[in-house]
Amino acid sequence: MNDEIFSLFGAPPAPVRPVEVARHEKAVQALTITPPPPPPEPVGPGKSSITFFLSCSDLHLPAVHTTAQTMLRGAMSVLGGASTPKSSKPPECMIQVDVKNPHRGPLVVVESLTTEKLRSRNPAFTVGIHFSTVMSSIPLDSIVCFQVIMTEESGSQGKKPVASAELAWSHLKQNYDHGASVVYLPLQSPYTDAGVLTLRFARTAPVRHPLLATQNEVVLGYAFPNANPSMLPTLVTEEMAEVEPSVQLPLVFLRQCRRELEGAYHLWRVRYNNAKKRLKHFADADEAMQSGCDVFRVTVLQARNLQPIKSMRKVPSKPLLSPKAFKKPASASVEGGGGRIPSDGFNSVGVHPFAVVLFNETPAPHANINSTPWQVVGKTNTEYESTAPTWGVNAQAALCPHGAPSTVYFVSTHLHTKVERQTQFVWYRPSRRQEISGAVQIDVCSENEIDSHQPPIALGSVTLTLEEMRPLFAPDTNAVVPNAVSFRSANWFPLKTKHGDVVGEVQCEIEVRLTSATFSFESERETHFQKKGKADETPLFRLATQAMDRALRDTMHAPSDDDTYSIQFLHAHVKELGSHVKELDAMIRKAEARTVSKSWFKGSTDKKKRDIQAFATNLHVSYLRKFNWPASNSPRPSLKQPNKQSSQFDLLGLNGNPHVPEPDVEAPFPTNDNPAIATYATVTCGAPTAHAIPGEGLMELEDKLVKTHKDISLMANGMKNLHHGRVMVEGGNVLVERPLLVPVTENDAAFATDVDEVDDGAIASEPMSENRRKSTTAAARKDKKGIFNKLGRQSIVGQIVSLGHLRERFESIKYQYYFRKSVCVSQSVTALVTTFLTMLELHLDDPSTLEQWSQIGFVIGWESLISSQGKEWRMLSDAWVAIKCLERFSFQLDHTISNLVLEERSVDHEGYIIRIPTKEDMRLGPIAVTPVVFTQGINEMQSLANMVGSSGVELQSTINNASFKSLQTYHAKYLKTTNAAVELDSTAAHLLLDPLMAVVQSENAAAKNTRILLEAADVVRRLRGGRVTYCKSGKDRTAMSVTLEQARLLFKRVSGVNPLHLMGATEQLSIGPEELQAANLMREFGIRIKIAKKNVGRYKYSFNAIQRKMLPDIYRPPVSTIQDIVTSVTARDS
Structure with a gap:
């Protein structure tokens, strides 16, 4: 970095001799600050946080000589030869900031803060120093100590302190509160006595949240060097927060799922009770008499x-x-x-x-x-x-x-x-x-x-x-x-x-x-059509792709009292549905408890906990914001000795005076309402999948549903001309003239005594422990395993049993699909609502964007980084269906409610409406949702999948093509809106999708097509949509992608719109060195490494050296942030 960059921070161009203050003297004159007009109250942590940037001037750190250079210079001197030319490089240094007590002892409540390492003799650092949550716990008499450290010299771990400065915490805070822009401190250094340390305050306020409740906010600052050396660095902040929808949406959504599944449970309970009466299959005589049988x-x-x-x-x-x-x-x-x-x-x-x-x-x-x-x-x-x-x-x-x-x-x-x-x-x-x-x-x-x-x-x-x-x-x-x-x-x-x-x-x-009881059957039709949940007609029972779902349902027969199923199947099926309802109850209770305790965060180590599996993993909302620097109103240091008589306290507060000045209550606080000139929001989370539920993913279950239903249709059509009399599986008239006798086995007796374990009261109230849940699930699987073996005993017509078997298999798969889908969609809809509220807050004062959403819907672009190999293939299967299902949701802004409401669409019962409470009537109609997901694995497992030609690679291409078609449809509607009409470059608006289309069509199955992700992200933002990025846990690969996208946004590296000049899908966009440097700085010092620490307790990403090598270059983290191979295996969080 250019040494003259310091002058941009307001420091004097000529060397300044610092004021020498004797330790026994009382003080020097305080800074005289002309306060600005009274500002509005700062928002959020604005008053309780301080961010500043550090730079050094006139320090002139010595150059670093390598050992080889030193030995060669010594040899030449001994031999009497000419001295070798100096080929030294600038020293690598950083500044460490510690808050200590008056005796220079460390404070436990404050951890040591550091800047990045930088090669310069007079460094100006990019990474800001941020004090936020700990400010209230820092005593006013504390001392802030600054130490300039050369990191390549000998000493403790190769670090050598070369300069230092100190400042009283009370005076740092007072300078900030009174509107100072810059504070100058003399540096004590053995190399020079003219060095000055400059603290430049960044007065930025976090994003206002009138609609989205947040907590545990983290705000960090950067001063990225400008391409024009004569201009100030680019002031940027990164913000991250937990959000209330993390627990609010699962609670609302799971309650809806429970109502629906309970309706289905009651339907099958009726079928089970009717089958028991029809087959006289009762547990004992008492149950038979209660059912109206002698x-x-x-x-x-x-x-x-x-x-x-x-x-x-x-x-x-x-x-x-x-x-x-x-x-x-x-x-x-x-x-x-x-x-x-x-x-x-x-x-x-x-x-x-x-x-x-x-x-x-x-x-x-x-x-x-x-x-x-x-x-x-x-x-x-x-x-x-x-x-x-x-x-x-x-x-x-x-x-x-x-x-x-x-x-x-x-x-x-x-x-x-x-x-x-x-x-x-x-x-x-x-x-x-x-x-x-x-x-x-x-x-x-x-x-x-x-x-x-x-x-x-x-x-x-x-x-x-x-x-x-x-x-x-x-x-x-x-x-x-x-x-x-x-x-x-x-x-x-x-x-x-x-x-x-x-x-x-x-x-x-x-x-x-x-008995005196009347023998009668319950009507399945009344149960099916009178229940509010409509049993299996609710939106979640429908396939993700609406065209496929309609084709399936057009050929499905309506439930009928004449349809019968084997008693063994009904017993196991009702038992399994009951266990699903109980498990939903457990999740609801957990969501209620987390809502009360405000425990909104679910870490990556909790992915496989069944009672919280419906919560989105690692869900955070993050912002990248660009600001203008506030005007400087701080005086430069003066060489003139101050008037001691007018002095009340020294500038640095280091003279040992026990008196700590009280802040002037009449002095106005400076404004933190420095509006951002650009704000980019991204929601990050783990993949919306069911980690705790074994078995196949949602796409496989959908395929099995379609295939099984096709087999049922073929068999039913092939049997239309066969006449077997009035036949019902295991009920009604039999097919032979004389009765069929079968041997009595021990299993029959055991089954008869276990047939009535499902209790409606238990469904409504009984909590389920983890051990009991496992035993219940295992028992249900054991029952279902023996169901079809028992069917083999019934020597009826084989075709009838096969058709009944297929119908039972179809119903069993359908409810497995529903339960797994409820867990996955709970996570995806949580991310959807978080993204929508985030974007709505940013565009509350933008009527054109709100009108666009009302007219053509809200587009949400998901970026998937999970691979298409191994376990992550099933995650991709779950995620695709869970995201595609979001098409069935729509938003309605409602100023008459105070809490978010989820309700089924009353017109066609094919979707849900999410009502968002607002403070005023926005006068907007329903806002449809257009979800798109573009996926590309980037880790070592994707490299393996590409080498072996895994079928998951084809799945990636299928998902990307389907999402591009959805984006094309949305873009066609966008071109008809007023927003497209007012575009400065109408040609660019029409050609917006061309770069993405080129890379999607040229996708290479043997390579990592990362350019698709970059192009898709650009398109979604241009269409004023929301952005979600996810990987398996939402913290490692997600961090690499988000920081890369933020660096591209900072430097406005967006691709051209002419597809003739495009590279292939596997080629990366031109990522400049300044972009990659900015991305790596955010990876090492930004909010992403803090999220990693929040999950696994270490400031490390879960990559080792081999895994890092397998990542594409632009997604590789700094070496200092990865784990060693042993730790990456033994301390995995998944």
Whole structure:
């Protein structure tokens, strides 16, 4: 930097000898300042912060000589030769600023501040010194110590102090409060006694926030050298703040999601309840009676005195059951079973009895029981070679004559029978207002000796007429419904043949319980159309691309009471929906707590916490602002000795006088209302993705939805001409003429007792701990894993099961998509509202921009830096859908409300309206949203993806092309607005998209097309849109990109509009050395490194040397800001 730059700061051009002040003397004369007129009160931290810039003059630091130069000069001197020419370089130095107590001890509350390192003999530093939040905690008698350090000399860590100056904190503050522009301090240096340190104040106020609530603001200043040496440096500030929408929007949005998902939960709960009634699939008798079903229990215990059969091979003319009526159990052998009949010492009785329970219900009392068909309830196991069997014990399974003993009970799929206590048949039937008719029959048969699949031999039967039992019914005191009655009996009954001959006795227990509740089904249609949330018709259930969503929904069938799903699927599905609603409740409670405590920040280390996963990661609003320097009204130092009699305190306040002057309460404060000449806003955050939810991304889920629905349509169209009667999956009429019996397994009993775990009350109120949430989710996945295995048991028509399976799969994917989307969109809409409020504040006094937004909408440009490889590919999938979904949102400025409101659009239910409270009526209509996202990975994983030709590279190109088309549509509307009409260069307005179009069309899949990002950012700003930049965590790659963009904005390096002169997409725009230097200064000393410290506790970006090398040149951070390789691996924040 030019040494004469100091003169631009108002210092005298001629050397000035500093005033020597003896330590025992009281003071020198104070500065005489003519105060400016009384200004308005400063805004925000204006009064509580001080920013100044440092420069040195007449210091003339010695040049730095390398070791080799010193040795060569010494050798030449010894040899008597001529001295070598001096080829020294300017010294590298910096200034360290410390606030100390009067005894020169350090203050704990204030950390040491430094400028950047600069090569100059009389340096003028770019990075400002900023005191803000700590000002109130600094005692007035503190001393501000300045130390000029040469960083390449010997000493502590290669640093050597070469000059110093001191100033009382009270006097620094008083100079600032009274409007001084410059303060001059004499430098104590061993090289010269003429050195002067200049402090130049930057009077800048932070951005006003009438609409966007902020906290934890950070404001930093820079004085970038001007290209014209005769002009003052460019005064720039960087601002960063946390914003209230970080917690406000998730709270509002998640409440809406909960209402919608709860509507869907109730719909599926109705379907689940109806399926349980249709299939008589209840957890126990009490639930069945509450649902309006009567309960029947029959236990066939044992038989005695059975008569041996003379001919085991005689087949009756009318067998009770067809050969296919019994299905061989999956595991028919038992321990010791399957062997042959012993031939020695064994007398076969030739009887292998089993019992079959049948049920008949007549339409009216006293009707002929044979007027309606008998229905099979179930079948016991077979007890071999016994005339007095006890069923269920398998006493002589080894004596099975054909080697495949039947050792398990079988139940009917038609009556949906189940087995309790291993031997008790239980079935339910819809209530008939406590009327009972018909009969229960027990047939005892003998299994065929040759083959169990051949027709059995009927031994005899017992018929119990239910009407005869009616007088024996009594009030059921154990029933959960009022006025229920029941009958129970256990006795031996004679077995008779069809001719009336008694062939033995059988012991049975029978119990009948009649409910008073009415059996009825709930209407799915009423639940679907009367719920406010419209169940699965709400905007979040729709695909991101509106054309694709309409095509899908045009062919989707409307919900109907006739549509049925397997009970296993419904059980797991309702359970999973309930867990989603509970998880949303947990997120809402967390948002409420964070709103109260004003904990607005979510760091990168919290990305995978499920209860805050809907909050945007690392969300900050940042500003880059350019200012004019305030006029200087500070006197230059004088060589004249001041009048001691008029002196009250010394200029520097270093004479040890214990008296600290009180500030003059009548002295007016200087103005900080120095208006910015340019302000550029950028919102930064982490990728809007669901880090804590495993599985596929939103784009993959959308593809699966479309593919599954296509399969459903093809299968349904192919089955239109097939007639199978009235068929419903696992309900209604079956497809075979006779009942199908399936073996009873332990899983069936366990499932029956676990079928009613979902509770509506728990959905509304019960909090869910992390451990319980994990167990619930795991259980739901376990249930769903077994759902389709159980479907294989049902030997109905395979095509019907496949169609039902596809419908169930479609519904399951749809709600996975909804829940994941609610988490991702919560983050993207938070960034959207933050960006809109940021831009609205900047354009409140710009009617043309507000009118443009009202006419053609608000364009928001997202810059994505995540790679298309590995885990970040799924993040890109989530982010694209979450950002594209923002098209369904619109803004309405409303002066009648005080808080932000989110509501569903009442016209078509395809979008949401966000009502923004304003202080006055803006008289603007709805403001639509046009989101665009341009993506290009820049890290080492993108390098890998480019080398291997990953499919994610194609995804990048797809996203960029789709966004460019959206931008083209918006630009066409923009050209019709008055803003385009008043453009100074109408040709430039029409050719605005040409550079971007050129680089998008020439995108190279084997390279990093970073120029797309730069061109897209320029276009969005020219269209008066908002800018969002994100990477995985929003702090490292984001910092590199934002600082580069800010440097380009400072130096106005925007591309030309003639596409004929454009480079390729992989070529970088011409980034000048001053731009790259400015970007690196902001990376090392600006707000981005403070955000990194805020996240990981270190002033380091999460790059190591290898990762830095893989970044494009213009995105590489300074070496001093990266981590070593070990730390970058062991201390990762993700």
